[in-house]
Amino acid sequence: MSSPPDIKALLDRNKSQIQTFSSKPLLSEAKAAGTIPPSVIVITCCDIRVDPVEFLHLKAASDAVILRNVGGRVGPLVNDIVALDVFIGMKEIMVVHHTDCGTTHYSDQMIREVVNARVPGSVGQDGTFGAIEDLEQSVRDDVDILKHSPLVRTELAEHTHGFIFDIESGLVKAVQTYSQDPALVQIRVLIEDMKR
Amino acid sequence: MSSPPDIKALLDRNKSQIQTFSSKPLLSEAKAAGTIPPSVIVITCCDIRVDPVEFLHLKAASDAVILRNVGGRVGPLVNDIVALDVFIGMKEIMVVHHTDCGTTHYSDQMIREVVNARVPGSVGQDGTFGAIEDLEQSVRDDVDILKHSPLVRTELAEHTHGFIFDIESGLVKAVQTYSQDPALVQIRVLIEDMKR
Numbered sequence: 001m002s003s004p005p006d007i008k009a010l011l012d013r014n015k016s017q018i019q020t021f022s023s024k025p026l027l028s029e030a031k032a033a034g035t036i037p038p039s040v041i042v043i044t045c046c047d048i049r050v051d052p053v054e055f056l057h058l059k060a061a062s063d064a065v066i067l068r069n070v071g072g073r074v075g076p077l078v079n080d081i082v083a084l085d086v087f088i089g090m091k092e093i094m095v096v097h098h099t100d101c102g103t104t105h106y107s108d109q110m111i112r113e114v115v116n117a118r119v120p121g122s123v124g125q126d127g128t129f130g131a132i133e134d135l136e137q138s139v140r141d142d143v144d145i146l147k148h149s150p151l152v153r154t155e156l157a158e159h160t161h162g163f164i165f166d167i168e169s170g171l172v173k174a175v176q177t178y179s180q181d182p183a184l185v186q187i188r189v190l191i192e193d194m195k196r
Numbered sequence: 197m198s199s200p201p202d203i204k205a206l207l208d209r210n211k212s213q214i215q216t217f218s219s220k221p222l223l224s225e226a227k228a229a230g231t232i233p234p235s236v237i238v239i240t241c242c243d244i245r246v247d248p249v250e251f252l253h254l255k256a257a258s259d260a261v262i263l264r265n266v267g268g269r270v271g272p273l274v275n276d277i278v279a280l281d282v283f284i285g286m287k288e289i290m291v292v293h294h295t296d297c298g299t300t301h302y303s304d305q306m307i308r309e310v311v312n313a314r315v316p317g318s319v320g321q322d323g324t325f326g327a328i329e330d331l332e333q334s335v336r337d338d339v340d341i342l343k344h345s346p347l348v349r350t351e352l353a354e355h356t357h358g359f360i361f362d363i364e365s366g367l368v369k370a371v372q373t374y375s376q377d378p379a380l381v382q383i384r385v386l387i388e389d390m391k392r
Binding site: 092 | 199210213223238244245251261262272282290301302314318346347355363370
């Protein structure tokens with residue numbers, strides 16, 4: 001099996017595609033031409049098996065804005081969502097976690113231990129690394145972050161929906177989130193009370 | 197001009213591609229098969245004109261792990277990089293900002309004012325939204341974050357490089373970063389002293 005490309009190889013590929021590269025319009029040109037921007041933000045994992053262009057069958061780059069981090073976790077992306085909404089204006093958000101995610105195979109504590117073994121005290125107990133214990137729960141929690149953030153425009157938060165992408169079937173399945181079922185909020189509060 | 201697809205349309209597209217979807221291997225299966233993971237992390241902007249698959253001519257998903265946020269800013273992605281490195285093991289990082297980036301057309305202060313006009317006091321003076329004043333500087337600063345983070349493995353930080361993608365020519369150009377030129381670090385310290 002061949003090795004994956006290094007940066008040098010990727011830069012060589014960049015040079016080789018210059019000849020066929022089609023220039024992108026400047027923002028000012030796109031605006032002057034009345035180009036309609038995407039209206040959906042897709043937040044998903046950086047896992048190489050999880051490609052929104054494939055699983056949402058995106059036909060054009062303008063079909064969606066794609067934010068990708070480890071797990072597709074919303075927490076570190078709230079300010080990005082706000083910036084996109086203020087600057088471009090967005091209408092809906094899809095939070096898409098996926099089956100067999102790497103984040104379900106480690107815990108934040110495991111990563112903290114590795115990092116602190118290298119540089120003692122470099123990460124505190126509150127350091128998180130996107131770890132997911134329960135996939136549906138993580139989707140619910142992440143959608144919840146947007147619904148309750150004072151920074152996110154209310155109408156956009158209300159149009160945020162949670163999903164799980166099944167890497168085996170290819171299906172994107174909706175997850176019932178707290179706001180869709182007020183009883184779930186109550187159950188969650190009860191469970192969290194029991195944990196204390 | 198037609199409107200961009202909404203979530204409902206994207207879910208319809210997902211359903212329509214199920215028939216031709218090829219199942220992805222589970223992590224355990226990939227590991228058992230001795231599959232070699234990607235070795236490069238590409239950090240870049242979520243701008244629809246900036247597609248690393250296109251500008252780095254990625255031939256397979258396994259060519260690189262792609263992290264995307266507003267501007268391709270490293271700050272909110274440090275823990276993601278650590279998680280990827282501990283869980284998979286990474287060799288190099290490319291930080292790729294781009295010309296005509298939306299982040300160069302607004303300031304963090306502009307976004308703070310919009311958000312605080314909606315919900316007074318919801319974002320403080322330290323709230324940042326990825327705004328970039330000087331493109332080369334932002335690349336240098338972001339590479340610098342990794343070089344100086346106690347969380348990032350030293351060898352990986354040393355193999356972090358900064359680039360600017362030109363949306364008109366398609367070229368990815370290297371940016372000389374602080375660590376490559378110690379004199380730049382000195383100049384920066386002097387400039388920051390002068391600002392005080």
